[in-house]
Amino acid sequence: MLDQYLALSIIGVIILVLGLALLIGKRKGGYVLTLLGALWLLTMVIYYAFDYAGLYETKSRLYPVANVIGVLLIVIGLGAVLYYWARAGVLRGVGK
């Protein structure tokens, strides 16, 4: 039977390729599918990295690392989007 993590990785690759194809063809939905595929594969990278590092073996090893990555995700994600919104004028109401 196909390994479930390999199956999830293949799904991520399919979504990313589909998204890139739509993006290149300037079709609607290309951006969001590319984002979905990229974040899906980022999740698989996190899984394989944690598994390789043995972080899943005990909660005491997993949680400090997962907590720090969680905080980084919020700071980087929120920062990047707010920076984009500030530049695009969304924060002044141009998103209307």
Add this chain to the structure above:
Amino acid sequence: MMGSRAMATSLWVVAFVIAAIFIGFILMIGFDILAKGLDKPSEWLITQPFVVLGRDALFAIAGVLWVIGTIIFFMELSGWTIKGWRIVRQVIRWDAIDVSVTALSAAVYGGALAATGGIPIIPGFTWVRPANALAPLFGILFGVPGALGTSIGNFIADALAGYLGVGSIGGFIGNFIIAYVPYKLMKDHSFRTPRSLIEFYVWGVLVGSVWCSLYISWWLDFMEPVIGLPKSFIWGFFAPWVIFNNSFITAIVSPILGFILYPPIKARGLYWADRIKFQQ
């Protein structure tokens, strides 16, 4: 004039009483779990409906909800929606702003779930997950882009918590449903009227949490040969626990956050109703 003011006041009283009943009931379920012990799920009050119905009936009911949820998920992402009991075309731009809303929701929800994982926010209680309060809000405020961000955020958090697997596909759409149900079924998303508050407790707290739990549980049961979770664990612990854990924080924190966040998001043109168009 006096009559309409008295009417408005009484509506607010009704709304607060309903909110208090919801919160009180959820707190009662929490105290019941603590009193009976985390290791005795079969004795919990919240587990009793599951015990009465039994696995086969639950599997059949959850199967129907799973099919409806999955159809809605793919329908919404492919540009169709249900409006006034009809299937209509909806125009989500999926431009840079919509995509950034999805990215923001994913990063904040996934990051917050991971950042608070394993930490006793209330001393002695590691399972209290403040980030759960964000899921319905992202749907209510941002619509489908926010709901999709919630799905992605939960998927990332699964990897960071060590729960990633084929079961996470159920969690992906299950979390979409938590955000989608109040977005779609609440008529007033402002958290500023009695109607808005009552609608939130019915759709955002009760229906969203139950549907999400049954959706994921059905998937875990169906994929049992791959995932390997015992059916007794899925329906006797996991399903009631997810309902309680989701509704606990959502009932207490989400209305406050929604009341604060609605005006700035609406003012900046990011509220979903100002961005989506429907074609009859």
